[in-house]
Amino acid sequence: MQELMLAKAKELLQNGTVNRVLGWQAGEFVYDITPAVFESEQDLDAGFVYNEFCGNNLSKYLIKESRKEGKVLAFLKPCDTYSFNQLIKEHRIIRENVYVIGVPCEGKTDGETLKSKGVKGILGAKSEGDELIIDTLYGEQRLSKRDALTARCLTCKSKKHVVYDELLGEEGEEVPENHRFEEVEKLEAMTPDERFAFWRGELSRCIRCNACRNVCPACSCEKCVFDNPASGISQKAAADSFEENMFHIIRAFHVAGRCTDCGECSRVCPQNIPLHLLNRKFIKDIDAFYGEYQAGEDTESRAPLTNFTYDDVEPSIVYKGGKK
């Protein structure tokens, strides 16, 4: 796939369709993937990769890239295309300036996940059916995908691109049986005290590095409520439990109805806080209260929070119980 993508990128650079390419670049280790913009064929040859570690969602970078001169080629995985569509809907990306090539994704892994399974000295990985073959310093290792993939890929909602100009490889299909709300249901089944203890345990680890906000395609406001330019110092390091709660509740609320559930927030969290569980709760509630809605599926429909019907459920449903 990587060769195919390289050839395609070079072809489009040569014939002038695009003047730069947004893709993934290997870092010091094979699993340290960084998003990068390549401007020439030499750049592409030197750094471009696409492998089992390329989990980064590239859509957010297109907000800035699509405002530059010329057209940019973007390689998007199925889940990235949802974010892309959502940003088009919010008029954040200029569609004409982006040439989207959909690339297939069989689920991604990352260094952390593999290391937690005891794999050391990782040199590379490739997917083969239900297994991931990992090339290491100590020889080849095989792991089932269930063990090797990141948690968000195990609950993948769709392997089908919702938007593209061109497609490489075979188009996948939506995954209706994705069980992505199972963790949320587990939490809902707990008592309030247990839930409170659970979230305190998770959120108290937050160091307010803002990585979740900075990587989130939905969190793309020019000015953020959590930044205070007048303060003189950057607004970091939550002072107490209230601020930890506040930051995450409000951040989740701001992306409610716009979150495509790409899972980047949890991927980048250095403290491994399961932040996607907050967003998924909103998605689940919206589905239950206002009908099934998948952000980014199209570019026209109204978002649930900018819409209403006359017979919406009353907020009392929360304290009186009822359908969740």
Added chain:
Amino acid sequence: MQDVNQFKPKIVAFCCNWCSYAGADLAGTNRLQYPADVKIIRVPCSCRVNPMFILRAFQRGADGVILCGCHPGDCHYTTGNYYARRRMTLLFSMLDYLGIEKQRTRVEWVSAAEGAKFAATMNEFVAAVTQLGPNKRLEDLRCKN
């Protein structure tokens, strides 16, 4: 004599200017009793209330927060309370999900003619929050007096 150590909750009530605030006024002119623990904040419309306002109120020491607006369909701005309804449903559900007692937050629709409903709602809400005790789960110790 009243016990000075008895817990008196602080309740913040966001009331929309057109219905609930007038409803509170009517409760007053009708000499209907409701606890003085309720602090009313007047807002132009129930949809003026940002989810952050609710959290801020808790941060600054509120033990319960109630939002009152016009009945759905009666909004002065035609549709404001419909948006507020969706927002608050989701926010309260999220607070419940985080383990914050769900009895501490409420939305009630009170029209300008419903002074009695306003007083009754407040009496009931204050009683519910008094039973829960002080808000410990969403408090900011720096803001405690």
